[in-house]
Amino acid sequence: MITIDDIRAAAERLRGIARHTPLLPSDHLSERLGCNVLLKCESLQVTGAFKIRGASNCILQLTEAERAHGVITASAGNHAQGVAVAARAAGAPATIVMPEITPVTKVLRTQELGAHVILHGESFDEAEREAYRLAEESGAYFVHPFDDPRVIAGQGTIGLETLEDCEPDCVIVPVGGGGLISGIATAIKSLSPRTSVIGVQAEKAPSMYQSCRLGELTAALVTGTIAEGIAVGEACALTFGVVSGLVDDVVTVADRDIARAMLELIEHHKLVAEGAGATPVAALEGCCGSLSGKTVVLVISGGNADVTTLAAVIDRGLVEAGRAVRVVVTLVDRPGALGRLAAEIGEAGANIVEIYHDRLSVDLELGQAEVEMVLGTRGHDHLAEVLTHLRERGYDARRME
Numbered sequence: 001m002i003t004i005d006d007i008r009a010a011a012e013r014l015r016g017i018a019r020h021t022p023l024l025p026s027d028h029l030s031e032r033l034g035c036n037v038l039l040k041c042e043s044l045q046v047t048g049a050f051k052i053r054g055a056s057n058c059i060l061q062l063t064e065a066e067r068a069h070g071v072i073t074a075s076a077g078n079h080a081q082g083v084a085v086a087a088r089a090a091g092a093p094a095t096i097v098m099p100e101i102t103p104v105t106k107v108l109r110t111q112e113l114g115a116h117v118i119l120h121g122e123s124f125d126e127a128e129r130e131a132y133r134l135a136e137e138s139g140a141y142f143v144h145p146f147d148d149p150r151v152i153a154g155q156g157t158i159g160l161e162t163l164e165d166c167e168p169d170c171v172i173v174p175v176g177g178g179g180l181i182s183g184i185a186t187a188i189k190s191l192s193p194r195t196s197v198i199g200v201q202a203e204k205a206p207s208m209y210q211s212c213r214l215g216e217l218t219a220a221l222v223t224g225t226i227a228e229g230i231a232v233g234e235a236c237a238l239t240f241g242v243v244s245g246l247v248d249d250v251v252t253v254a255d256r257d258i259a260r261a262m263l264e265l266i267e268h269h270k271l272v273a274e275g276a277g278a279t280p281v282a283a284l285e286g287c288c289g290s291l292s293g294k295t296v297v298l299v300i301s302g303g304n305a306d307v308t309t310l311a312a313v314i315d316r317g318l319v320e321a322g323r324a325v326r327v328v329v330t331l332v333d334r335p336g337a338l339g340r341l342a343a344e345i346g347e348a349g350a351n352i353v354e355i356y357h358d359r360l361s362v363d364l365e366l367g368q369a370e371v372e373m374v375l376g377t378r379g380h381d382h383l384a385e386v387l388t389h390l391r392e393r394g395y396d397a398r399r400m401e
Contacts, residue, residue: 001241001242003106004191013056018046021042024041026135029264034293036293036294038297039297040297040298041271042158042277043300045302050078051075054153055086055154059143060215062090071092071143072097072134072142073097073131074097074132075096075097076124076231077110081109081110084110095115095140097128097134098110100120108354125234140184144275146232155180156187159187163187168192169196170195170197170297171188171196171197172200173280173299173301174200174279175209176230178199181199181242181243182238199382201252202276203274204224208239216244226255227275227276253282254282258314260317261282263317272310274305322379322380322382324377326374326399328371329370330396341390341395349386353375355374
C-alpha cells in the first residue's frame with residue numbers, strides 16, 4: 001500500500017519538475033451552491049494535467065539499465081505527455097500507444113515532447129494490451145497510468161499541496177483507473193481524516209462506481225464520452241483497494257452535465273478544462289446539499305481539451321441557455337422585406353448570426369418567402385421578447401426546436 005511517507009518523498013523528487021498549482025476560489029459556484037468552493041487547477045500544470053507528477057516520480061526511480069531500454073505506456077493523452085516529459089528529462093526514449101479516438105491536440109503535443117506515438121485500438125484497454133505486447137517484445141519499462149505505487153505516490157502530492165493551502169471539508173476528484181484519487185485520498189486521510197473524499201466518473205465509463213457498489217473489482221462497458229481522459233473499462237486491484245478503503249463515495253455524471261461544467265469554467269472562471277477535468281464541477285451540484293457552508297475543493301485534473309470539442313461545447317451551451325436560437329419567419333416576398341425584418345430584429349436587441357432565405361420551397365404559397373435564422377440573444381426571456389416584438393409587427397415568427 002502507498003503511505004504518506006511515499007507521497008512526501010515524491011514531493012521532494014518533484015521539486016522543480018511539477019508545479020505547485022494554484023487553489024483558486026470560485027465566487028460564482030460558492031454563491032450559487034452555498035458552499036466555499038476552491039478549484040485545484042492541475043489544468044495549469046506543466047503539461048496541462050496532473051499526470052506529470054506520477055510519471056516523473058516513477059521514471060526518476062528507474063535504474064540506469066531500465067532507462068537504457070526506454071519506457072513505454074498506454075494513454076489517452078495526459079499520461080502520455082507526462083511520460084514524454086519525464087523520459088526526455090531522464091534521457092530515456094519513450095513510446096506511447098494511444099487509442100485511435102484520442103484528440104489530435106494530445107497526439108501532436110505528445111510527439112512534440114519527443115515521444116514516438118502509435119495509434120492502436122478503439123479504447124484505452126485495447127491500446128494498453130498493445131503497449132504491454134510491445135514492452136515484452138522490446139524490453140522497455142511499462143509506466144502504467146495508475147497500477148503502480150510510484151505513480152500513485154506522485155499523484156498524491158496534489159493532496160499534500162491542498163492541505164498546505166487550505167483546510168477542506170471535502171475534496172472531489174475525477175476517477176478513471178483510480179490512480180489520482182488513490183494518491184489524494186491517501187494523503188488527505190493520513191493528515192486530515194475528517195475531510196471527505198468523493199470520486200466522480202462519467203456515466204459512460206463507470207467501472208470504479210460499479211466496483212464500489214458491488215464490493216468487488218468489476219469491468220464496465222465504456223461507450224463514447226466527452227470525458228475520454230477517464231474512460232477506463234476496469235481499474236486494478238491496487239487502486240480499488242485504496243478507493244474502497246479510503247474514499248467516502250463515488251458518483252457518476254452525465255456527458256450533458258460535464259459539457260455544462262466545461263462551459264461554466266470557461267465563461268465564469270476563464271479556465272479551460274477537458275471533459276475529465278470538469279467532472280468535479282458537474283458532480284458538485286448533486287453533492288452540495290450535504291456540503292452547505294463547507295469548504296469544498298474540486299480537482300480540475302486537466303485542461304488539454306480538443307478545440308473542436310470546445311467549440312461544440314460552447315455552441316451547445318449557448319443553445320441550452322437560449323443565447324443561440326434558430327428562428328423561422330414567413331415573409332411576403334417583395335423588395336425590402338428582408339431588410340425590414342432585419343431592422344425589427346435589431347430593434348428588439350437581437351443579433352443575426354446566420355441567415356438562410358428560401359423563396360422556392362413547394363411548401364410556401366406563391367408570393368411568400370421563408371427566412372431561417374440563428375439569432376444571438378441574452379437568454380430565454382429575451383428570446384420571448386424578440387418573438388413577441390416580431391409578432392406584434394405582423395410577422396409569423398416561431399422558434400425551431
